[in-house]
Every structure is written in C-alpha cells, then in structure tokens.
Amino acid sequence: MGSFARPAFFWAGAAACTAGALLHLPMYLHARHMGYRMAGMPVDTPMLIGMLLIVTGVAAVLHGLLPRGSDALRRQVASVRVRAVDDAPLRPAHVALLAVLSLAVTIDVMKPMTLSFVVPGVAKEYGLASPLNPGGDVPVSWLPLSGIAGTMTGSFLWGWLGDRIGRRGSILLAGVLFATTAVCGAMPSFSWNVAMCFLMGTAAGGLIPIAFTLLVETVPQRHRGWLMVLIGGNVTVAYILTSWLAATLTPTYSWRILWLAGLPTGLLLIALNRWIPESPRYLLATGRTEEARRVLARYGSTLQDAPAVAAPDETGPARPGYRGLFAASFRGPTLALTVLAVGAGLMSYGFQMWLPTNLGRLGIAEVSSDRVLRDSALISLPLNVLTALLYGLWSSRRTVIALAGLTAAALVALAVLAETAAGHGLPLRLLLLVPLWGISATAAVLAAYSSEAYPTPLRARGTSWAAGTSKAGGVAVLGLSVAAVAVPPLGVTALLGAVPLALAAVAFALYGPETRGRRLDEIVPGQVPARA
Structure with missing residues (x-):
C-alpha cells in the first residue's frame, strides 16, 4: 500500500518516540497520592532522556518518510495527470x-x-x-x-x-x-x-x-x-x-x-x-x-492517460505554492x-x-x-x-x-x-x-x-x-x-x-x-x- 522510503529509520524513530513518551509516565504515577497534581515538581532524569528520545525519534521518522529523489519530485508533480476508473464499486x-x-x-x-x-x-x-x-x-x-x-x-x-x-x-x-x-x-x-x-x-x-x-x-x-x-x-x-x-x-x-x-x-x-x-x-x-x-x-x-494541463518549468519549482490557489x-x-x-x-x-x-x-x-x-x-x-x-x-x-x-x-x-x-x-x-x-x-x-x-x-x-x-x-x-x-x-x-x-x-x-x-x-x- 506504499512502502516507506527508509523503513528502518521510520520504525526505529517510532520506537524511540514511544519509549520517550513512556519515560514521562513515572513522574505522573508518582504524583497519584497527590491527586496527580504535578505543578512545581522538578523534571527528573527519565523525563529528560524521554525528551531526547522523542526529538531524535521524530527526526528519524521524517527521514524515513522523505521520498528518495525529492528534487526530481518537485519537477515532476505538476505534470502528472491520471484518471482512475471512477465507476468502480466499493x-x-x-x-x-x-x-x-x-x-x-x-x-x-x-x-x-x-x-x-x-x-x-x-x-x-x-x-x-x-x-x-x-x-x-x-x-x-x-x-x-x-x-x-x-x-x-x-x-x-x-x-x-x-x-x-x-x-x-x-x-x-x-x-x-x-x-x-x-x-x-x-x-x-x-x-x-x-x-x-x-x-x-x-x-x-x-x-x-x-x-x-x-x-x-x-x-x-x-x-x-x-x-x-x-x-x-x-x-x-x-x-x-x-x-x-x-x-x-x-x-x-x-x-x-x-x-x-x-x-x-x-x-x-x-x-x-x-x-x-x-x-x-x-x-x-x-x-x-x-x-x-x-x-x-x-x-x-x-490508469488512463490524460493530457497534462501545464508543462513544468524546469528552471524553478514546478509545484505551486499557496499563491497558486488564487x-x-x-x-x-x-x-x-x-x-x-x-x-x-x-x-x-x-x-x-x-x-x-x-x-x-x-x-x-x-x-x-x-x-x-x-x-x-x-x-x-x-x-x-x-x-x-x-x-x-x-x-x-x-x-x-x-x-x-x-x-x-x-x-x-x-x-x-x-x-x-x-x-x-x-x-x-x-x-x-x-x-x-x-x-x-x-x-x-x-x-x-x-x-x-x-x-x-x-x-x-x-x-x-x-x-x-x-x-x-x-x-x-x-x-x-x-x-x-x-x-x-x-x-x-x-x-x-x-x-x-x-x-x-x-x-x-x-x-x-x-x-x-x-x-x-x-x-x-x-x-x-x-x-x-
């Protein structure tokens, strides 16, 4: 259904993010005898390690999702025009x-x-x-x-x-x-x-x-x-x-x-x-x-071929930004x-x-x-x-x-x-x-x-x-x-x-x-x- 460009980075990053989030829970559980009031509590070591894991994990996830050849993508995306058979049943x-x-x-x-x-x-x-x-x-x-x-x-x-x-x-x-x-x-x-x-x-x-x-x-x-x-x-x-x-x-x-x-x-x-x-x-x-x-x-x-609406401009980014909406x-x-x-x-x-x-x-x-x-x-x-x-x-x-x-x-x-x-x-x-x-x-x-x-x-x-x-x-x-x-x-x-x-x-x-x-x-x- 569409594999990741770098699956190892994605799953390693997701695991790091999960571990980082879980390391925030001990402080929360420690406060249960106070009605889970944590105001004024100092940040402990597991929470600091968790924050580092989250930052590193998100970066790894992004790297895992970024398609290869992204510069070529910017030149291609505006010229892609396809038609799917729209009368297909659910x-x-x-x-x-x-x-x-x-x-x-x-x-x-x-x-x-x-x-x-x-x-x-x-x-x-x-x-x-x-x-x-x-x-x-x-x-x-x-x-x-x-x-x-x-x-x-x-x-x-x-x-x-x-x-x-x-x-x-x-x-x-x-x-x-x-x-x-x-x-x-x-x-x-x-x-x-x-x-x-x-x-x-x-x-x-x-x-x-x-x-x-x-x-x-x-x-x-x-x-x-x-x-x-x-x-x-x-x-x-x-x-x-x-x-x-x-x-x-x-x-x-x-x-x-x-x-x-x-x-x-x-x-x-x-x-x-x-x-x-x-x-x-x-x-x-x-x-x-x-x-x-x-x-x-x-x-x-x-897939059915359809004529392109506009040819991409090879001298600049072909993908329009938000101004293209106007x-x-x-x-x-x-x-x-x-x-x-x-x-x-x-x-x-x-x-x-x-x-x-x-x-x-x-x-x-x-x-x-x-x-x-x-x-x-x-x-x-x-x-x-x-x-x-x-x-x-x-x-x-x-x-x-x-x-x-x-x-x-x-x-x-x-x-x-x-x-x-x-x-x-x-x-x-x-x-x-x-x-x-x-x-x-x-x-x-x-x-x-x-x-x-x-x-x-x-x-x-x-x-x-x-x-x-x-x-x-x-x-x-x-x-x-x-x-x-x-x-x-x-x-x-x-x-x-x-x-x-x-x-x-x-x-x-x-x-x-x-x-x-x-x-x-x-x-x-x-x-x-x-x-x-």
Whole structure:
C-alpha cells in the first residue's frame, strides 16, 4: 500500500518516540497520592532522556518518510495527470480505508475539543486566571490559544508536507506526533504545557485536510461526496466521546489523563498503517508506477492517460505554492471556500465556545446549558447523515448554499431574540439546534468540497488552506480572551457567524463549481501555475 522510503529509520524513530513518551509516565504515577497534581515538581532524569528520545525519534521518522529523489519530485508533480476508473464499486479495501480514516478523523478532532475539558483543571492546579478564579495573574486562555494556533499552523504546514512526503506519510507523521505530544499530560510546569499543546495542535490541524485529500483520490466518483461528508460529521462523534472520557476519567486521574490518552490513540493509528494506501497520483509523481497500479488494482481501478494541463518549468519549482490557489482558474472557488471557512471558525470558536457563558447570562442554569449542548450533539448525528446524502446524491454546491443560508438565518433569529431568549424555551432550543448542527455539518462539507475543488498539484494545499483559515477565527477569539476582553453577548456572537455564512452562500452561488458526478480533473478546468 506504499512502502516507506527508509523503513528502518521510520520504525526505529517510532520506537524511540514511544519509549520517550513512556519515560514521562513515572513522574505522573508518582504524583497519584497527590491527586496527580504535578505543578512545581522538578523534571527528573527519565523525563529528560524521554525528551531526547522523542526529538531524535521524530527526526528519524521524517527521514524515513522523505521520498528518495525529492528534487526530481518537485519537477515532476505538476505534470502528472491520471484518471482512475471512477465507476468502480466499493470494495472491502475501500471499507477498510474509510474505517481507518474515520477513526483518524475522530481522534484528530478530539484533540482540540479536549482543550475545553482540561482548562478548568489546569487553571485550578496552576492558580491561573479563569472565570472561576479572576484573581490569577496569568490567563489560562494561553493554553487553548496555543493549541488552536498550533492547529492553524499545522493545517498550512501539512499542506506542504502532503506534497513533500506524501499523503500517507503525512498521516503517519501526525500519528507519531499524537503519541509523543501526549506527554503534555505529564508536564510539571504551565509553560511546558503551553509549548507541548502547540505541537499537539500542529499535528491535529494537519491530519484532517490530508486525510480528505487521500480519500478524494481513492474513493470512486459516485461515492466520493457523501462518504466524505459523512466522515467529516465525526465532529459530533468526537464531542460525545471526549465529554464521556472527561466525565469518566478525570475525577480519578485528573485532567492530565485526557492528554495522556493521545499515546495509545496515536500508536493505534500507526498500527493500522497497512490499511492506509499512498495516493496513486503521488506514487506516479515519484516514479513508482507499478506500485501505483497495484494500489489502484486493489481498489478496482486502472490508469488512463490524460493530457497534462501545464508543462513544468524546469528552471524553478514546478509545484505551486499557496499563491497558486488564487490563480485565475481557481480564484472564485478559493474565495467562496475562504469565506465559508471564516464563518465555520467564528461559529465553532466564537458562538459555540461562548454559548454556555451567554446562556448563563440569560438565567439558564449550567446544567441546563450542558443538556442543550448534549442534546444538540445527539440530534446532529442523523442530520449529518442527511447532509451527506444531499451532498453526494443531490448537489454539492446547492447543499453548501442551503446549509450556509439556513444556519445564517437561524443565527440572525437568535440575535433578534437574544435579550428575551430565556422566555422562549422551545423556540430557543430549536433555534440553537440549527447552528450547533451547522457547526459539524459545515466543517464536514468544507473539508469535502475543498478536497474536490482543486487538481492534484493543488489539492493538499487547497484543503489545508480551508482548514487553516477556519482555525484563524479561533486564534482571534482566544486572543481576545487572553487580552481579558469581556465575552460578547449572544446577539453579537450570533451575528459574527451569520454574516460570513450569508456571504459564503452568495459566493458559492456565484463561483462554486458543482463537484457531484464529475471527475476530479474536470471540476475546475484551467492551468496550474508552474511558479508560485
């Protein structure tokens, strides 16, 4: 399914990273008689050795994944154009790939979601400023800000890595970093927590766009859209699992166990690597034609020659950078996706994150607020299935327009009723259901559409651009929290999400190409720039 360029380096590095992470556990276990409070504990020798092993191991993993002849790859990748037989049926190999990547997406989404569950414990252990402890000197908001800034950075970085070390290699690198950055749960100082949380966020931000890039290049055309949106809807599953783990484990093992859980989940992703193929297009770009044919045969597809869109420029890098997304042929779809990503980020990190506080201001008890969020997450599951079917069987473009427009309308209605919302029990719940479902549904269609809307040389970066832009709203929102700016009222947070979503609906109506039922190389025809 695509062997490593240097397997000995990869597996030796993975083993070193695992050993390094395990060497952080003795200090954590030593603190069990203190309720696993590690604040102020000195870093011991095993932990220092573990850090050295992790740094060395990550370097070895990267060397093991880097393709041979990478300079030639930069000259070849822009000229590779292949077509797979898109009417192939779903095979057991497809099902295995979908199951593994669905698990990977769930694990990935759980990382940033964990932030909201660990922040109260972190603030209490380190005496940080928080809503429950306004007298602290250092805001606990630095932790989620670091994590979300990491996811934004990782989205852009993995867009480059997806073209550099391959789709499969990028996913496995994220798994290695999931396992190693689990040591965030054993860090004795808050500053180390902030640093490790950034690295953890980097891996989390990078995995999803590359996973969708691999899916779109492997799944048959007629099943491509609805399956990707369905997997993207795992945001809801991740929320339910994270809240369950927090309620079950943290009372006994403290908030730290939620980070330490990243070690087994990361190792699980690496162990399942045999069911993660390399993209056939990437294999061809690196000169591994027979390997590409074997991968495609396993998935019931063959290769057909297609004319190149643009010849590579031998005098410079043939692979376009992020500026290639704004070339004339792709400017419209990129604009539409960017506006949708901004709206998705402001909904997730603004409206949703501040919703419990705003419901409390309206006189709705904390328990009732948690119940509203839980019920909305559960109801979102069947609604996400409906969204996937509409996207794949009706129209991708119209589904995005309808979803953005409906969510924007519900947010505007909430803004109008904001001051009297507490007196409208049932209408309030119904109105809240739409944007809370819209958060997971928008994230799903954003990931799916961005991975379909660009040709192979731009696909990883296009998907990563959309993912990174959606995280920018989180960085802005959490930056306000660090600056101790008061939480905006419900009406303001609703309008902050409604405006870009309404604009996104208009932008998709004007510039969004239809992706359903079309080959990947026919969706946005045009030249891929040779330079960027």
